[in-house]
Amino acid sequence: MRETNEQTAMRKHESAEPSNGTVLLAARGICKFFGTRTHRIQALHDVDMDVREGECVAVIGGSGCGKTTLTRIMFGLDTADAGTVRYRGGLLAGPRSAAMRQLRVESGIVFQNPFTSLDPRWSAGRSIAEGLVVRAARSGRRRHSAGDGEAIDAAVRGALAMVGLDPDDFIGRYPLDMSGGQAQRVAIARAMVAQPRIMLADEPMSAVDVSGRVQILDALTEIRRRQPHMAMVIVSHDLGVVQQLADRIVVLHDGRIEETGATGDLLANPQSAYTKQLIAAAAW
Amino acid sequence: MTAVSDDGKRFKRSGRDRHATGNVPLRMRFGVIMRSMWQQSGGRFALIVMACWIAVSLLSLFWTPYPLLQTDGGHAWASPSAAHPLGTDGVGADVLSWLMAGSRTNLVIALLTMLVSAMIGLACTAVMVSGRRALASAGVVVVDALIAIPTVLLALLFAVPFGASIAVIVAACGMTYGLNMARIVKPSASLAARSAYVQAARAMGVSAWRVFFTHIVPSTFPVLAVQLSMSAGTSILAEAGLTYLGVGVPSGVPSWGHTLTTSVRLISVYPLTVLWPGLTVTLVVTALYLLGDAIRDCADPLANVELRKLAATVSRQTHNTGVDA
Numbered sequence: 100m101r102e103t104n105e106q107t108a109m110r111k112h113e114s115a116e117p118s119n120g121t122v123l124l125a126a127r128g129i130c131k132f133f134g135t136r137t138h139r140i141q142a143l144h145d146v147d148m149d150v151r152e153g154e155c156v157a158v159i160g161g162s163g164c165g166k167t168t169l170t171r172i173m174f175g176l177d178t179a180d181a182g183t184v185r186y187r188g189g190l191l192a193g194p195r196s197a198a199m200r201q202l203r204v205e206s207g208i209v210f211q212n213p214f215t216s217l218d219p220r221w222s223a224g225r226s227i228a229e230g231l232v233v234r235a236a237r238s239g240r241r242r243h244s245a246g247d248g249e250a251i252d253a254a255v256r257g258a259l260a261m262v263g264l265d266p267d268d269f270i271g272r273y274p275l276d277m278s279g280g281q282a283q284r285v286a287i288a289r290a291m292v293a294q295p296r297i298m299l300a301d302e303p304m305s306a307v308d309v310s311g312r313v314q315i316l317d318a319l320t321e322i323r324r325r326q327p328h329m330a331m332v333i334v335s336h337d338l339g340v341v342q343q344l345a346d347r348i349v350v351l352h353d354g355r356i357e358e359t360g361a362t363g364d365l366l367a368n369p370q371s372a373y374t375k376q377l378i379a380a381a382a383w
Numbered sequence: 384m385t386a387v388s389d390d391g392k393r394f395k396r397s398g399r400d401r402h403a404t405g406n407v408p409l410r411m412r413f414g415v416i417m418r419s420m421w422q423q424s425g426g427r428f429a430l431i432v433m434a435c436w437i438a439v440s441l442l443s444l445f446w447t448p449y450p451l452l453q454t455d456g457g458h459a460w461a462s463p464s465a466a467h468p469l470g471t472d473g474v475g476a477d478v479l480s481w482l483m484a485g486s487r488t489n490l491v492i493a494l495l496t497m498l499v500s501a502m503i504g505l506a507c508t509a510v511m512v513s514g515r516r517a518l519a520s521a522g523v524v525v526v527d528a529l530i531a532i533p534t535v536l537l538a539l540l541f542a543v544p545f546g547a548s549i550a551v552i553v554a555a556c557g558m559t560y561g562l563n564m565a566r567i568v569k570p571s572a573s574l575a576a577r578s579a580y581v582q583a584a585r586a587m588g589v590s591a592w593r594v595f596f597t598h599i600v601p602s603t604f605p606v607l608a609v610q611l612s613m614s615a616g617t618s619i620l621a622e623a624g625l626t627y628l629g630v631g632v633p634s635g636v637p638s639w640g641h642t643l644t645t646s647v648r649l650i651s652v653y654p655l656t657v658l659w660p661g662l663t664v665t666l667v668v669t670a671l672y673l674l675g676d677a678i679r680d681c682a683d684p685l686a687n688v689e690l691r692k693l694a695a696t697v698s699r700q701t702h703n704t705g706v707d708a
């Protein structure tokens with residue numbers, strides 16, 4: 100038993116060192132508490148995690164183990180109570196820090212439920228274009244300059260096509276008139292449209308029915324194929340999905356990193372008892 | 384030749400521009416909204432009354448049956464006749480002329496009240512749903528405290544330094560209705576403020592202000608439409624009341640409340656004169672309330688299928704013309 104733990108620790112140590120790509124996003128010593136002063140629960144205990152350029156990392160673990168909390172902190176959507184997150188070497192320190200701004204521009208986020216993450220009063224085209232429109236306006240050029248409009252239109256169409264939706268059909272459609280799988284692919288297109296360096300998808304399939312899941316998985320696979328340089332963090336319960344998409348797996352258990360390793364290795368040869376349980380449960 | 388191809392290009396571009404943001408040309412959207420409203424009985428009634436109100440207001444700028452100051456002492460409190468369709472008031476002035484001119488004043492009051500209450504209401508909402516917890520809860524407390532002040536009291540207070548004026552009505556109504564609006568709009572606004580689509584926008588670097596006006600305010604549309612039209616309607620009732628109390632429109636300025644006030648003194652002797660301003664006010668206020676409901680049901684893409692269909696068709700067509708050109 101002790102041996103196993105040591106092995107796990109070794110493996111964790113190894114993978115924390117830069118191997119192939121350079122580290123994009125690095126979390127160190129992350130702690131997070133929830134609750135009141137009298138009744139506190141610690142959702143994350145001193146967690147370290149790296150995401151390298153071009154790799155797809157899957158975060159797996161049981162319900163309530165802290166996957167959402169960890170990934171939200173890493174992408175600047177929440178703040179940690181202790182520890183640091185660095186994006187391309189810069190410290191994420193508050194919404195106005197340079198690293199945070201850069202992360203906002205260079206990251207795309209897909210939320211769990213597409214029907215709450217897309218504004219119901221916005222057509223798909225408008226939602227997808229939102230980030231680009233804001234950026235074009237900010238970069239000092241005129242909002243209505245024809246070149247911008249054309250570039251944005253092309254980008255929106257490209258993003259819709261990439262997730263397997265017909266741009267003509269979907270640009271003017273409202274979320275109300277889409278299936279779950281279609282809406283989530285629109286949300287993925289929104290995350291992809293600015294060609295991010297890094298993308299987060301927190302259980303992108305769990306709010307969608309089975310046929311929708313297949314469509315989303317296909318869309319994500321296509322994105323992996325077409326954008327090999329983009330890093331991706333995917334949180335999922337579904338080991339099949341993880342196996343298809345991820346290069347590396349991080350197993351989280353009760354707010355601690357249980358084990359981490361290359362997808363094939365880890366699934367074929369899990370070290371910790373908890374990971375074995377997870378895999379056995381999935382095999383059912 | 385060059386000019387033509389230039390034009391064609393520009394058209395294509397503007398089409399694509401709209402297309403990219405999923406926006407439908409305003410004129411087309413307006414057309415669909417109007418058509419949907421016309422198909423509802425309440426909406427149709429509201430539209431007809433609004434059109435008449437605006438038309439009469441404009442007309443009264445150039446023409447009324449009699450000049451307002453033309454009085455005929457011999458024909459005071461006259462019953463309706465061919466010469467005076469709605470009769471005359473206590474100094475023998477033509478009631479129809481005064482009501483026509485008054486519709487202008489009431490239109491201005493209703494519009495300004497709507498504007499002021501929208502500004503105050505949205506400003507308070509912005510504070511109450513702001514990300515800064517302390518500011519937000521302070522905002523809630525202040526709104527709840529100020530909401531207890533009645534419109535009439537506020538108007539009386541404003542009238543002390545400023546005297547009776549349209550500004551007093553607008554300020555008193557705008558303030559109280561604005562606070563009310565903020566409180567009623569707040570639940571849906573804070574729901575939107577915490578929603579994943581706002582988080583998504585913020586994570587893409589969209590500014591808090593932009594998020595407020597493009598996501599949060601539109602999410603309150605159903606409540607906002609009804610509240611705003613109610614502000615307009617209630618401001619007309621308030622104008623009548625405040626003018627009666629002597630803190631509304633100053634004497635000599637035509638308004639429905641003014642006509643009501645001058646005739647209500649002898650209501651037991653000449654009840655008919657009260658009937659006309661009373662009817663006008665009732666009609667217009669009812670129409671305004673119905674207008675709010677109709678706008679809520681017809682101008683919101685979430686509630687009106689036709690609007691969503693329009694967006695879908697337009698984006699398809701815009702693209703096709705782009706390809707053909």
Ligand SMILES: Nc1ncnc2c1ncn2[C@@H]1O[C@H](COP(=O)(O)OP(=O)(O)OP(=O)(O)O)[C@@H](O)[C@H]1O
Pocket residue numbers: 133134142160161162163164165166167168169
């Ligand atoms: N806002 C919050 N307030 C209090 N506790 C919270 C809050 N958010 C998360 N928690 C707690 O933190 C722990 C980790 O939650 P988190 O949502 O990160 O889990 P998860 O791994 O994403 O679970 P799931 O697989 O169900 O999505 C849980 O015990 C949860 O109850």
Ligand SMILES: [Mg+2]
Pocket residue numbers: 166167168301302
């Ligand atoms: Mg979660």
